[in-house]
Amino acid sequence: MKFGVVVFPGTWSDKDCFYVIDQVLHQPVEYIWHKDTDLTGFDCIILPGGFSYGDYLRCGAIARFSPVMKSVEAFANAGGLVYGICNGFQILCESGLLPGVLIRNDHLQFRCEWTSLRIENSDSPFTSKAEAGQVISVPISHGEGNYFADSATLDEIEKNNQVIFRYSSPEGCIDRENNPNGSLNNIAGITNREGNVLGMMPHPERCCDPLLGSTDGEVIFRSISDTLLKLTS
Amino acid sequence: MKFKAEIFISLKPTVSDPQGMTIAEGLKQLGFESIDDVRAGKFIELSLNAKTISECNDVIADMCERLLANPIIENYRFEITPADR
Numbered sequence: 001m002k003f004g005v006v007v008f009p010g011t012w013s014d015k016d017c018f019y020v021i022d023q024v025l026h027q028p029v030e031y032i033w034h035k036d037t038d039l040t041g042f043d044c045i046i047l048p049g050g051f052s053y054g055d056y057l058r059c060g061a062i063a064r065f066s067p068v069m070k071s072v073e074a075f076a077n078a079g080g081l082v083y084g085i086c087n088g089f090q091i092l093c094e095s096g097l098l099p100g101v102l103i104r105n106d107h108l109q110f111r112c113e114w115t116s117l118r119i120e121n122s123d124s125p126f127t128s129k130a131e132a133g134q135v136i137s138v139p140i141s142h143g144e145g146n147y148f149a150d151s152a153t154l155d156e157i158e159k160n161n162q163v164i165f166r167y168s169s170p171e172g173c174i175d176r177e178n179n180p181n182g183s184l185n186n187i188a189g190i191t192n193r194e195g196n197v198l199g200m201m202p203h204p205e206r207c208c209d210p211l212l213g214s215t216d217g218e219v220i221f222r223s224i225s226d227t228l229l230k231l232t233s
Numbered sequence: 234m235k236f237k238a239e240i241f242i243s244l245k246p247t248v249s250d251p252q253g254m255t256i257a258e259g260l261k262q263l264g265f266e267s268i269d270d271v272r273a274g275k276f277i278e279l280s281l282n283a284k285t286i287s288e289c290n291d292v293i294a295d296m297c298e299r300l301l302a303n304p305i306i307e308n309y310r311f312e313i314t315p316a317d318r
Contacts, residue, residue: 105251
């Protein structure tokens with residue numbers, strides 16, 4: 001199995017993602033420059049966090065037109081696993097690979113803090129090693145992570161169990177108090193309808209090493225490698 | 234012909250606008266008590282070449298749909314004026 005970490009101008013979490021795949025999962029991983037278009041040989045494409053193109057116009061709005069994105073769309077449409085974190089989530093929404101959009105945090109603050117995430121759906125290639133209802137501690141770092149979709153879209157993603165993570169209390173309680181940015185239904189991460197594209201605002205790649213205070217993020221990366229292992233064996 | 238387009242992008246009324254609300258608070262603190270509501274948006278000015286104003290219209294609408302605005306959360310309108318004398 002081989003992972004690809006896409007690097008746009010302004011991406012900043014690429015090295016963290018690379019580190020997790022290389023040093024924690026011990027799996028092959030390569031950087032993919034945003035002008036590259038050949039994704040042959042890759043099994044999972046990660047769009048890391050950052051401020052691609054300076055967040056100009058709207059977060060992710062320009063990055064979605066980078067040459068690599070046409071290939072990422074084809075890769076996703078063919079069933080490949082695509083995983084967008086933070087700015088990567090914003091890019092996936094702007095490109096239409098995921099429904100909805102991330103808007104300015106309702107309190108206007110940039111929030112860099114630990115959050116608790118309740119895993120809503122463990123029947124996903126990205127959470128297969130976790131249990132539904134499990135709460136993990138993962139940091140956020142964003143100013144525009146307020147998930148928004150029109151009510152019809154929201155109903156649909158709820159009905160299809162596309163919500164994978166919700167912001168919660170450490171005990172798993174979903175309420176306004178434990179919503180760090182105003183996201184509808186406390187949504188922190190969703191998949192597409194088919195389930196092979198995941199976007200989330202929190203940064204699990206920043207909590208896969210005991211040195212960083214938590215290894216709760218590992219379960220996501222281990223789920224992905226487990227899924228790929230099953231697919232390729 | 235050269236044209237100038239002025240494009241106004243605003244959040245849809247159903248999307249909350251914390252920036253606008255914060256501006257409203259600031260204005261109230263300055264004493265502008267009459268403030269009812271503030272919505273903040275984007276203004277983009279661009280110049281382009283087109284054969285006719287209607288062609289220009291189509292091109293700008295396409296730009297708005299595909300990049301300048303996100304139709305999930307934003308509305309747009311624009312004004313086109315000939316830039317040639």
